[in-house]
Amino acid sequence: MRLKDLRDFGLQNFIFYTVFLGLLIFGVLYLFSLTNKVLTKVNEEKAKLASLKNELSQLEDFKNKKESASKIEKVFVKKDAPVEFINFLEEGAKKFKLDLQISILEDFGKKENSYYVLTFALTLKGQFPNLAAFIEYIELSPFLVQIESAIFKAPESKIENLVELPTLNLNIITYAK
Numbered sequence: 001m002r003l004k005d006l007r008d009f010g011l012q013n014f015i016f017y018t019v020f021l022g023l024l025i026f027g028v029l030y031l032f033s034l035t036n037k038v039l040t041k042v043n044e045e046k047a048k049l050a051s052l053k054n055e056l057s058q059l060e061d062f063k064n065k066k067e068s069a070s071k072i073e074k075v076f077v078k079k080d081a082p083v084e085f086i087n088f089l090e091e092g093a094k095k096f097k098l099d100l101q102i103s104i105l106e107d108f109g110k111k112e113n114s115y116y117v118l119t120f121a122l123t124l125k126g127q128f129p130n131l132a133a134f135i136e137y138i139e140l141s142p143f144l145v146q147i148e149s150a151i152f153k154a155p156e157s158k159i160e161n162l163v164e165l166p167t168l169n170l171n172i173i174t175y176a177k
Contacts, residue, residue, distance in 0.1 A: 054077045076176050082118055086102060096130040099124065099126065100122065103121040104121075118174045151169045152166065153167040
């Protein structure tokens with residue numbers, strides 16, 4: 001009987017190991033399918049995250065362009081009320097201790113392309129270094145300004161005890177929207 005018991009035991013072991021191996025293979029395949037599903041979801045989420053990052057960078061680029069556009073708009077003088085620009089000129093004249101007269105030339109408000117040209121004639125009296133500093137002040141202004149002409153005039157009269165100051169005549173063009 002021992003031989004028969006050994007055969008039964010071997011058959012039982014074979015059946016047990018076969019069932020165990022089958023269950024193990026089934027379990028591993030099931031885990032692989034679950035892993036595939038999880039990896040697919042992870043990849044989808046990574047793709048969504050990459051898409052969101054791309055959209056965020058595009059939004060930031062747009063925001064930067066919008067800020068740049070608003071900075072560009074600030075260089076133009078207001079066409080209907082150039083008071084801010086005139087105040088800027090008067091503050092500069094005060095800063096450099098100059099006498100200032102502002103005139104508007106006849107082609108004031110002429111439209112060129114998509115903007116308006118505002119032309120001013122400035123007459124300034126003061127010390128020469130202050131006149132030169134005022135020109136630099138205009139050139140470095142936050143406004144889009146072009147100096148069309150600059151004419152320095154030396155003092156004409158040489159009356160005793162009276163010192164006449166040099167004069168600067170400027171024609172400047174500024175642009176408005």
